[in-house]
Amino acid sequence: MHVHVLQHSPHQGPARIADWLTSMGHSHTVFHLDVGELPLRLADGDALIVLDGPEGIADEAERPWLRAERKLIHRALDANKPLLGIGYGARLIAEALGAMVARGTVAETGWHRVDLAPLSPVDLPDTFEAFMWHREVFALPDYALALGRSTASPLQGFTWDDGRVVGLLCHLETTLASVTELLDHQPPPEGSETSPHAQDRAAILDDPRRFDRLAPLLDRLLSQWLASTNSR
Template sequence: MHVHLLQHSPDHGPARLADWLSSMGHSYTVFYLDDGELAPHSGDSDALIVLDGDEALLTRPPAWQRAEKKLIERYLDGQKPLLGIGLGAHLIAEALDATVAPGTYPETGFHTITLADSTSFDLPEQFAAFMWHRTVFSLPDGATPLGGSVAAPLQGFAWDAGRVVGLLCHLEATRESVATLLESQAPPAGHDDYLQPAEEMLATPGHFDQLAPLLDRLLSQWLRPAS
């Protein structure tokens, strides 16, 4: 399969997604939308991944985002797999008429997700994932929930029998990608109960290693029907 990835910022790259795609024999192309690259055509790939980015793009969308939103709508109307992470999930939720708004608490660092009873995701009942968000979304009509953390009760959703997936949390994060993020961006501001200190995020490399099998399980489920 050939997969297109839409990148909104040099600080929010594919991270472990690139390694996983290559290891599974898939080819991929990254489109740097923030650097002036045009959004691709939906017919040019077998699946689309919309990466994270600055949440300010939700309230102050640049001109190039119009083409990106049209591309997301084409994928929603089609049959090809679509995955959104962070900002990408917000854009998909918006296209599905879900509510996208600031949550009660910002959330950064590693936090525990409890799988929803009604979920369609085949993942452990509890697992830790990396978080970096202030904005959340409601469950789109016809979607099933992933589950939630204490600060954000909805950490993801699956729509159209799992063909479309939106993730607020980050399973693709690596120690290197988080270090890059911390060097270039301030964490979301707000109540600090769920804001993990930067040194604590990076202190245990094993936390990032534990994300790898979770990402593998999720991506394998997402792409299996299209393979």
């Protein structure tokens, strides 16, 4: 299987997703439409991953590359291809499915507990810890199932079309290296300095084993996501 990956920032890459795809025998190509690369041909890949990126959906006058990216997301939704969005990518998918995307009440950064939703079809523990880096949130799209919630964000993700489409507000793909790069180069989401749900650098990096514990969660999520289409 060949997976297309859309990246929006040099400091918010696929991280452990790239290692997982390679280890499972899948190939992937990373595209950067935000710096002027030509849009990919959706037909040349078997699945699409839309990574995290800048806060705010914004408009196409400010981010002209969004026009092509939104078209790709709509085509993936219509083409029966597996589609996964993380952070900014999940917000774009939620928007494409008609859900509201807006600025959340508070910023949420660092490590926080996620409680799996009672009806979530995703094969994850009932509670788990995930990495957060957002202020923007999204509502649940029509015909979607909620993945789970945290204290600060009542919706941490969703699945749609029997698991073929997955949107995650939280991050399971991060590694110590990717988060260190993020902290070195990316300003925290707006309001982080006053949010009770935002952690500082020291708290985020104080236990490297947290990143190791994300690996089996990511494996379970990605395996189920890609299997959802193969089982049809």
